[in-house]
Amino acid sequence: MRHYKQWGLAFLVLILTLLSGCSGDALTLRNAFVKAASQPNYDFQSTIRMTSKDADIMLKLAHMRKPTDKELQDAEEFLKTMREGITLKGSQYDRQHASMTMTLNHDSLLRKEKLWTGDQNASLTVLLSPKAAYVKTPLDSKYLFASLAPQTSEINPEALAEFQKRMNELTVAFIQEYSEKHSYNLPHIQNKGNVSVTLPNGQSTTASHISVTLNIEELTALFYSIAKDAADDPKVRTFLLNIVQEMNKIDPSLASKNDISEDILAQNFAEALKEIKQMEKQYPPKKVAEMAREQGLQSFSLTLDYFVDANNLPVRSIGKLDFMFKDKDGTLPGAIQLNVEIDEYMWNFGKVTPIVYPANTETVNFEDLTKNHKLLSAFHPQGFLHAILKDAISETKHLYVTPLSSVDSSNHYYYENKQLYLPLRYTAETVNAEVNFDPVSQLVMIKKGDHTYKIKAGSKQVLKEDGTSASMPAAASEKNDSLYVPASFFETFLDAPYSITDDTGNDLLLTFTLNM
Known part of the structure; x- marks a missing residue:
């Protein structure tokens, strides 16, 4: 969990910059996400939900095996949960400190199983630091504490902090350099003009709305282009070598295991590039799309909508995946259409206040919990975290x-x-x-x-x-x-x-x- 916001964001930014191209609206997108990655101090809110028009998809599948009435009722509740979605809201103070609360917008299934109670929706708060993670629900009296520090005493904490800082610097620098060199012209990118975006804090801002749409053939072509460029670019090899060198500094015992030279990497990347080209020749994008249709994929569309403000920062992004699948053997009860949506907001860039972490008296160490089960009383018996921990220490x-x-x-x-x-x-x-x-x-x-x-x-x-x-x-x-x-x-x-x-x-x- 410690590296989720650091590496997760870095990887996301890299993918988005590759999708962006290098001119016009695409350039705006690329610069916006690179700028956001270079100053990771903001509030955020993301909601993922299943917006399927065929909302009884699970019921259709459930009917195939003659479910009980309880199973059907649970399937209906689960569908409601998926439609309402899960909301993740929090703050990224820097690349090593973050807080977030995950809320289940429809929690009746948990309540039915006596895994939640009270007036608030089921939720879980997570606080992250370089050394620890803290987890708590609104029902609990204390946070669960889990150490993220290295188990070996040979690694100096200050050296570890410097290592993490250096890794972040290398990652952002690599993204900036790599995205400036490579670009991919997408056939369906459109600027839909300026719109007003209402942020979760109630404030409104004007943003440029840029939309990208991809089908299965275009995604396949994009994959081949990214893979070939990455395998052929010396900057990627340099980036990997830098990572290995930093790891060897923090733990010298790894040096013998990570004995990788530029020549060895160049040879491996050359072999990878050759294999990618062979794969592309054997399975060109058009053929991949045809094979997917033969297997029952009737339609596929990925839509990415970005909203970039006057400061060239991404204040909102919406990703929609829509596809329809029909079993060619007729096993499934008709065609199944599924729509998944991720809606994310980012605001307060550079204005997030430091995160306050709980004192030792406000936490329960997981290691202590495994030795003294009475400490489980800090977690509400009708909360899902209590059930998870009880099972973990059983x-x-x-x-x-x-x-x-x-x-x-x-x-x-x-x-x-x-x-x-x-x-x-x-x-x-x-x-x-x-x-x-x-x-x-x-x-x-x-x-x-x-x-x-x-x-x-x-x-x-x-x-x-x-x-x-x-x-x-x-x-x-x-x-x-x-x-x-x-x-x-x-x-x-x-x-x-x-x-x-x-x-x-x-x-x-x-x-x-x-x-x-």
Whole structure:
């Protein structure tokens, strides 16, 4: 996550500049995105949604396998979620510090599964710094802290910060130089004039609206052009060599593994260029488009709309992918049309205030959480982050048991009155509990974590450390010098729910999930 906004933006800018060409409206686009990349301090908001006209696409697919009513209802809710979309809003302070909140604009499915509650829509806030990531939902009392610092003590933190700074400088410089040299004239680029853009902060600005449209054949041709130019340009090789050199500086142990010379890179790039040209000859753009149609792709269109303000900065961009697919074998129920849209705003360039990170007392370290499950209480039990973390820190144990016999009863089981009985010591130790026997009182003591329980053969009672007691559904029973208890004992008292994952023949394979 640490490099998402740094490298993600750099890669996006590179692609956009390649789409831009080198003259007129295309030049405006290229310069706008390069300028934005060179001053990464702005607020942003992006929404991705599925705007399919054929909104019951999932239902059509679901009907193919005779879904249950619940599955159909869940599919409908999921479609509503996709149509409303996910909104990402935040601030990029610099290439190493960012904050963002991801909001699910329709969260009924999460609420239905008891993974969200309250008046606000389900959301997740993420704060990023060079050393750590902080994650929290509005329901939680603390942030989850995850260190992003290198695990080895051999890397100096100051040297790492300098490395990250240098990598960003190299990336932006490469984008600027590369985009100035290469250009691709697109057949469908249009300036639609000046329009008023209302930003998420309520302010309005006048921007030039430039639109680019690509079909599958044009995209294929663009791919070949970009790939050939990249493989043939010495600047790309120099850029890669610079990256390797910077990595070797930060960690000298990598030098022997990253022993790459200019000659070796030149040879590899020459081979790559040869393969790309062979591929283009074998699969020219027109043929690729024909092959796609033969496979059922009836239509395909990628539309990119950019809005550039008077300061030559991109204040809004809209990407729309539209395609229609029909299964040539007739397996799918008719043609499926899908439309996906990404709508992004950028504003407050150079005016974003520093991000405030939580204090140590306001965070829960993930490593500490794995050791002390009580820390999970900082995350709301009806929030999805709580469920994710609970699953992440859970432990799975497997228990293989065979039918009870007169020999070696330690790993046997039996049924009585439809009640599954398991060997106490063998099963308890499998789920990380300690078992001891007091010959005087004839009590078996089971200890797990802070809790201790005592049971006795022939009794349903389970004595607790506080002096109270509870009952099992059936009495503990001694068989062949081993004590057996109802299988539910392990879930009720040792917090070890189980499932029978294999009952082939007479043997059983049980899987226990140790949540806390």
